[in-house]
Amino acid sequence: MGRHANPDIRRAFAEFQDADTPSKCNKVRCLHCGFVRAKNTTRQIEHLQECQAYLQSPDAQVHLQQVAQNGDNANMDANTANNNTPRAPSILNGQHPNPNLQVHRRGPNTKRARDGQHIVPQMHMAHHIAPSLTAHLLTVCSGPFTQATQQPFLSHAGCGSLAAGPLSQWLVQDGHYSRGYVRFIGQLLAKIRLPQTNNSQFHPMYRTMDLLISALNNMRREMSFFEITATKYGLVLSQDPPNAITRAYLDLFMSASSSSASLLEGMVVLWGTEHCYRSAWQYASSFSTSLSTPSTDAHIIALHQALIPNWTSPAFAKFVDATRALVDELANTNTTRDGKEEMVRCEEVFRQICWLEERFWPDVDGMGEEDETGRLGGAAIGNMGPPVAPMDNGMNSSQMGSQMGNNMGNSQMGNNDMGSSSMANGGGHTPVGEQRNSFAALNSGIDGVGQNS
Structure with a gap:
């Protein structure tokens, strides 16, 4: 099972090589219920937490008794738990990480470059409002x-x-x-x-x-x-x-x-x-x-x-x-x-x-x-x-x-089209000159111009 083999996991599973598959991968069989899966320590622990045959076995009962005696809970210090609790229960409770599991740091504030140095997180710039x-x-x-x-x-x-x-x-x-x-x-x-x-x-x-x-x-x-x-x-x-x-x-x-x-x-x-x-x-x-x-x-x-x-x-x-x-x-x-x-x-x-x-x-x-x-x-x-x-x-x-000054670029008007438009100003409320006011519709008017009044 490797140099990081866990004796508690090894007692619950039997390891064998599946010769019927092309890759001839290693597999494990649960000694309590007979469940077979590819060898994976993390998945094996998850299986034991759900295996009814294992939970009713003497090994599981011993584990539960140790948890009750040591008052194992979420607020207990990890070092204290390590000193008072055998290795197997700690692993099954998720208190100890799987020694075969490589943890990769991810996230905006914990990324590392290849040299191990932290990558500077990107600063979120506030939305710039052009002056008026x-x-x-x-x-x-x-x-x-x-x-x-x-x-x-x-x-x-x-x-x-x-x-x-x-x-x-x-x-x-x-x-x-x-x-x-x-x-x-x-x-x-x-x-x-x-x-x-x-x-x-x-x-x-x-x-x-x-x-x-x-x-x-x-x-x-x-x-x-x-x-x-x-x-x-x-x-x-x-x-x-x-x-x-x-x-x-x-x-x-x-x-x-x-x-x-x-x-x-x-x-x-x-x-x-x-x-x-x-x-x-x-x-x-x-x-x-x-x-x-x-x-x-x-x-x-x-x-x-x-x-x-x-x-x-x-x-x-x-x-x-x-x-x-x-x-x-x-x-x-x-x-x-x-x-x-x-x-x-x-x-x-x-x-x-x-x-x-x-x-x-x-x-x-x-x-x-x-x-x-x-x-x-x-x-x-x-x-x-x-x-x-x-x-x-x-x-x-x-x-x-x-x-x-410089670098203001296009402001509130953006790329607004000033082509033919209804902006040309027609007002239908004035009963003068065929119901039109002085801002009559123009073929080359202005429309879509950004407004910030």
């Missing part, structure tokens, strides 16, 4: 953003108490804004340098181009939407020139799309204006439930049937979220030498957007009438916050650090 430039901007400018999107003009518009004068004033100024927006988008498109690639639908520059084209088409539809709405509801629009705030907005468009500004800064301006619009009209929409009876005033009907649904539609929300995701991806993938300086520039232009947006809404008094003593009464614009320095390329932040 837009979330950073909304955090550092939370106060100005709230002021920009929760003005009395909006609450009166939602409640149905807004006078016709302030609404017409806003529509006229928004028309000037829209025409400047078209030039702004065109200059951003001119900044894009398209590389040669086999999978253009996955490249950030091509997806940025697709989004800007969608924005341009949407704005053209919005211009037509305003004309149709004014005609349908009899809204009187004057020929007033851009006021001081609107001119400042147009100047911001020119500055953010100039040759000294980066594409990222221009995209921050695009997202910032659209996000403010959506949030502002969602704020107005939250007051719509307070309407006790439907209004008969044409301008109020226009607000609640056309204008408010236009900027609170799921299609417009999807466009804004797609723009936000692209801004975050551009911030994480573009690497420049002056990253911190560009981050400061992005913060400055977003603060300017909030400052201008707050003042873009006409001043109204407590009754929703135009406030003649409002902030637009004078020609001066006032303090727009910190001056805007010359625009440089770069991306880094004191708060976001060098995370916005």
